[in-house]
Amino acid sequence: MxxxxxxxxxxxxxxxxxxxxxxxxxxxxxxxxxxxxxxxxxxxxxxxxxxxxxxxxxxxxxxxxxxxxxxxxxxxxxxxxxxxxxxxxxxxxxxxxxxxxxxxxxxxxxxxxxxxxxRTMPGIDRPALAALMPTLGDNDVIMLDLGANTEADARNLVQYAIMGAAYSRILTGLEQPRVRLLNIGTEESKGTDRLRDAAAQLQAATGLALSFDGFVESDKINRGEVDVVVTDGFSGNIALKAIEGTARFVTDLLRRAFTSSIRSKVGFLVSRPATELLRHHLDPNNHNGAVFLGLNGVIVKSHGSANEKGVANAVAVAARLLEEKLTERITADLAELHARNGNGHGAKA
Incomplete structure (x- = not known):
């Protein structure tokens, strides 16, 4: 086809x-x-x-x-x-x-x-930038927003959750991806008013094709315990840069350690299969292709420093979203939520 x-x-x-x-x-x-x-x-x-x-x-x-x-x-x-x-x-x-x-x-x-x-899709106030990140689980985690909007109220966060879940269902095949809001703690009392308000709306909503279970802290993003992490663009971009920086720090530290002496170079040869697996897992080209969700069309952002493998992966992301009709899925999810809950997009925070 x-x-x-x-x-x-x-x-x-x-x-x-x-x-x-x-x-x-x-x-x-x-x-x-x-x-x-x-x-x-x-x-x-x-x-x-x-x-x-x-x-x-x-x-x-x-x-x-x-x-x-x-x-x-x-x-x-x-x-x-x-x-x-x-x-x-x-x-x-x-x-x-x-x-x-x-x-x-x-x-x-x-x-x-x-x-x-x-323009933005009906029912979406602001588009969000979503990207994939590696985890210890079976599937990558989707995180949004990563910088399209520095601020987001509770209504925006609920819409991000719906869009992120639709994207995750395409990539993972899960009927109800696990969705969490990024917060400074997992307790219900933690975080800003808009975070607690968004959590309450997601808990109360019916008809959502996702599994919402509160908050996730930044150190758990890559553990494989969540499929979609939702946040505002300011916090999301900081978290993304911190994760990318940590990955580079770990790989540079290993490179320095393995070249520090003859004994360590021998150790590198012995452990090379494991280090190659680590390098592959942390290579951003393997997860290239961020998506602007919430627009009337598919727009994919490739990392500026991506190599040809990274660009090919970004092309594959675009093609899959076309093939699986992402915008139509989001539209259907929003319509279902609205039909079941009246004003399904939530009140302004």
Whole structure:
């Protein structure tokens, strides 16, 4: 079965065209149903396609030589939404010329452009950025919001829980993913008023396709005890950076320890299978592909430093969300909640 094509901002990311083209080609090798609209400088894209005939046969080029800068303010980028590779990739989703858009460029600009072009879904006040993180359990954990909105009230958090659970059901196959709110403790009395209010709404709601059981602390996010962690974008982004930093610290510490002496180098050779497993588990390229949930269309954000494997994984995320009809699932969940609970989106905190 062929999927709607995926629009790729070929100019975004640390390495731009080379890694985006190579990543799309890798995704095409894995699944020949993928088709692409490659947006960016036509000459550079064509040169990149020379090494990937399998991709060239499944891709169309939309020429554009204007690029959103990595440090460009979202308000500045918005003024050039109709001329930049990022803006044109998003617009392809709006017009139906593509089913999803993928960019490794400026996150703030991508969020601003996508929200303006696609608008939020009915029943969703604010979109959220959701990403996968590794755990000790059988499945990755989904965390949202990771920076789309620095603040969130109880109503927003309930909507995030519904969207995150829909995404988790696609990835894990679980009928009722375990959803928790990120807090400074697990006791019901802990946290801000909006956190306690959101928890009360989720506990009282019926018809939710999720299992809610209160709060989770940040040191339990990766234990495999929860499938979806819900928080505001400020706390979520801090937690994500802390987790990523800890992972780099552990790997750098191990590298330093294993190269400190001849004996430790011998120890490294003995333990290499275990350390390779650790490296693979912590490699962000294996979990690449954050998603803006709550928009009328699928927008995926690749990490700016992702390699071709990471870009291919982000393409796979976009394709799966199209195949499993994520936006339709969220719409159905919101409608079900509203039908069972009246004003199912909760009161403003």
């Amino acid at each position: 062929s999927l709607p094509r995926i629009a790729i901002d070929a100019m975004g990311g640390d390495e731009g065209v080379r890694v985006m083209i190579s990543g799309a080609a890798e995704a095409r090798r894995r699944h020949d149903k993928f088709k692409f609209l490659l947006v960016g400088d036509e000459e550079r894209i064509k040169r990149g396609l020379d090494s990937h005939p399998n991709l060239r046969a499944a891709a169309e080029i939309l020429h554009c030589d204007d690029v959103v800068g990595g440090d460009e303010k979202p308000t500045q980028a918005l003024r050039r939404a109709k001329t930049t590779s990022m803006g044109l990739a998003i617009n392809a989703v709006k017009t139906g010329d593509a089913g999803a858009a993928l960019s490794a460029g400026n996150t703030g600009a991508l969020m601003a452009m996508a929200k303006l072009a696609l």
